[in-house]
Amino acid sequence: MKRSGPLFTLLAGLLLALFMLSLNVTEGARSTSTGSESSGDVVSASPTPTASPPSGKPSASPSPSPSASKTAVPNADYAGRTDDDSSAVAVTLRDGKAVAYFCDGKDQESWLKGDVKADGSMRLTGQNGNVLTGELKGKRISGTVDMGQRKYGFTADKAVKPSGLYRATATVRGAEVDGGWIVLPSGQQVGILNRAGKPSPAPRIDPETGAVTVDGQKLTAEPVTP
Known part of the structure; x- marks a missing residue:
């Protein structure tokens, strides 16, 4: 024990x-x-993406490109007299183009042409350096015609057919004939007929048909367009 x-x-x-x-x-x-489990958790964990906070400012939309507002120039005819009442002026507008006629009904005339700007302004030129400067406002064209030796102010109101601008060209008895007529709203006619380059007062035309007789030959004066 x-x-x-x-x-x-x-x-x-x-x-x-x-x-x-x-x-x-x-x-x-x-x-x-x-310890192993804790280490495994740290390695396998992936960061959670964080959403970027809204800026609070709306995205800027592109500003519209400025477009110039253009005034439409109507297709129309205008006729009137000079400020001194000595002559007549007619202007025809078509698709931004213009043709004009200045005439004293005796021996002085000029055909002019050119462009019309969007704002209604125009500068038309003719032979011998003649210039018409005008501006369309409403139903009226106002301006000047520079004939070299003299400048004429004028006002031309919108014309209603048969008022307006007419022209006839032909060969009559072997001579070249060129006639221009302005039919005013009052019915008055102002025109010049050139025979082989020699101007003289033009005979009256029928404003409804444009018919006119020159030296026994019947012609037709047509409305003028650019």
């Missing part, structure tokens, strides 16, 4: 040591496992 006491004591101590060693190993394994 005396020998078995120390032996049991030694055996109990050995068992206690084995138990403590086993306990330490188990705790170490748990710590390692926990």
Whole structure:
């Protein structure tokens, strides 16, 4: 019995040591496992994309390109007299083009032509440096005709057929004939007939048909367009 006491004591101590060693190993394994799991979570986690906050400013839309507002120039005829009442002026507008006729009904005349701007202004030129400068406002063209030796102011109102500008060209008895007529709104006619370059007062035309007789030959004066 005396020998078995120390032996049991030694055996109990050995068992206690084995138990403590086993306990330490188990705790170490748990710590390692926990550390691995934590490390795996950090590596596999991907950052969550964050939406950029709205700026609060609406996107700027392109500003419309400015477009010049153009005044439409009507196709129409205009006829009137000079400010001194000595002569007549007629202007015909078609598609931005203009033709005009200045006439004193005796021996002075000029045919002029050119472009009409969108604002109704015009500068028409003729032979011998003659120039008509005018501007369309409403139903009236006002301006001047520079005939070189003299400048005439004029006003031409919108003409309603048969008022307007007429012309006839032909060969009569071997001579070149060129006639121009302005039929005013009042019915008055102002015109010049050139026979081989020699001007003289023109005979009256029938404003409804344009019929006219020159040296016994019947001609037709047609409305003038650019």
